[in-house]
Amino acid sequence: MREPTRMVLTDEGPALVSGPVEIETPDGGVVRSDRPVTALCLCRRSRRWPICDTSHRTKVREGDRPC
Amino acid sequence: MLIPTARGPVSEAVVEALRGGPVRPVDPDDPYGDDLQLALHCCYELHYRGYPGVSPDLEWDPALLTLRRELERAFVSALRADVPAGDDVDAEVAALLVEPVGPQVRGVSHHLHRAGELWQLREYIVHRSIYHLKEADPQAWVIPRLSGPAKAALVTVEHDEYGGGTPDHMHSALFAAMMRELGLDEAYGAHVDRVPAPTLAEVNLMSLCGLHRELRGASVGQFAMVELTSSPGSERLVRGMRRMGCGEAAIRFYDEHVEADAVHEQVVRRGVLTPLLEAEPELAADVVFGIRAALHLGDRLGEHLLGCWERGESSLRP
Numbered sequence: 209m210r211e212p213t214r215m216v217l218t219d220e221g222p223a224l225v226s227g228p229v230e231i232e233t234p235d236g237g238v239v240r241s242d243r244p245v246t247a248l249c250l251c252r253r254s255r256r257w258p259i260c261d262t263s264h265r266t267k268v269r270e271g272d273r274p275c
Numbered sequence: 276m277l278i279p280t281a282r283g284p285v286s287e288a289v290v291e292a293l294r295g296g297p298v299r300p301v302d303p304d305d306p307y308g309d310d311l312q313l314a315l316h317c318c319y320e321l322h323y324r325g326y327p328g329v330s331p332d333l334e335w336d337p338a339l340l341t342l343r344r345e346l347e348r349a350f351v352s353a354l355r356a357d358v359p360a361g362d363d364v365d366a367e368v369a370a371l372l373v374e375p376v377g378p379q380v381r382g383v384s385h386h387l388h389r390a391g392e393l394w395q396l397r398e399y400i401v402h403r404s405i406y407h408l409k410e411a412d413p414q415a416w417v418i419p420r421l422s423g424p425a426k427a428a429l430v431t432v433e434h435d436e437y438g439g440g441t442p443d444h445m446h447s448a449l450f451a452a453m454m455r456e457l458g459l460d461e462a463y464g465a466h467v468d469r470v471p472a473p474t475l476a477e478v479n480l481m482s483l484c485g486l487h488r489e490l491r492g493a494s495v496g497q498f499a500m501v502e503l504t505s506s507p508g509s510e511r512l513v514r515g516m517r518r519m520g521c522g523e524a525a526i527r528f529y530d531e532h533v534e535a536d537a538v539h540e541q542v543v544r545r546g547v548l549t550p551l552l553e554a555e556p557e558l559a560a561d562v563v564f565g566i567r568a569a570l571h572l573g574d575r576l577g578e579h580l581l582g583c584w585e586r587g588e589s590s591l592r593p
Contacts, residue, residue, distance in 0.1 A: 216545075218541065220372075221541075224538075224541055242439065243435060243439070243535070243538055244431050245431065245538050245541070246538065247534075247537050247538045247541055255510075256533065256534060259534050260537045260538070261506060261533050261534065261537055262374075262506040262507055262536075262537045265372055265373065265374045265507070266372070266373045266374065267374045267375070268373055268374070269376055269377040
């Protein structure tokens with residue numbers, strides 16, 4: 209039997225999937241990711257949905273920590 | 276790559292040694308200053324690509340290593356004095372994952388996103404080139420100092436930085452392509468003489484922590500800081516570059532980092548930090564030191580850039 213694909217559901221954000229993956233979206237499109245690990249957006253806030261762009265992070269207005 | 280021009284007696288001593296002269300004793304002054312940081316940069320460069328016409332043997336020259344050690348001690352002492360100590364890695368990571376937003380946030384990527392001009396972006400990229408043209412190299416030195424799951428996860432991220440086996444996808448190659456698109460010289464080392472001490476200090480911290488096994492926790496901390504904070508900053512740069520009318524070929528480097536570093540954050544937290552601290556809990560204080568020292572030097576560079584630009588001045592050396 210084939211080894212199952214392990215997916216990690218994080219508590220704060222995306223689901224992590226190993227290996228190159230193709231993701232079929234509801235509109236019939238296919239998004240391919242060749243990364244060793246892909247972070248799939250579950251919160252739908254990503255501007256690059258279905259790929260995570262860290263938009264799930266907590267935001268504070270007018271912080272002063274330079275980036 | 277040319278041997279840089281000395282900026283004072285300490286860097287003069289190193290440059291003279293590179294040119295084949297004897298290693299003179301030095302008396303380091305300002306640990307964050309141009310003279311010491313350039314001297315340290317040149318010492319470290321012998322461990323990366325070296326200099327044409329300079330004997331590769333100088334990499335392990337005892338007199339030059341003794342001098343380098345003195346400069347490193349001055350630099351580390353200053354960092355230890357200026358960075359508050361701590362050992363709560365979870366709290367440190369949680370703080371990095373909170374994203375300040377709004378028009379008042381002060382930061383280079385925020386400025387370039389909102390209002391930066393193309394000449395400022397080009398200057399920013401010149402500063403960044405000191406690291407990005409050897410992206411991931413300083414952290415590669417920490418690999419043999421780790422073991423088990425932390426090592427495997429760190430290599431997963433490094434592998435991605437090196438293009439996953441495709442040379443054209445190496446992040447250093449994407450950075451060089453962006454420089455070409457923006458009309459900047461992408462040759463390795465081309466801009467060292469033009470960048471000031473705060474730029475060299477950031478990269479010197481990476482080399483320092485990579486080359487000293489004693490500082491492997493700090494190396495991982497520095498790496499974690501970059502991987503945890505880079506995705507939102509890269510998104511701001513992408514949007515700023517689009518606003519400035521940059522083409523897709525120029526934008527690709529930062530565009531790639533939005534997605535790549537969203538994943539790297541997860542791999543570094545779950546795959547590197549957690550197992551590393553389970554295996555070696557005594558490294559927690561050094562991980563925090565690496566995070567805070569990197570933030571401290573990043574703030575210094577950010578203030579230099581924003582301060583110069585607010586005065587309408589170039590942030591580069593003449």
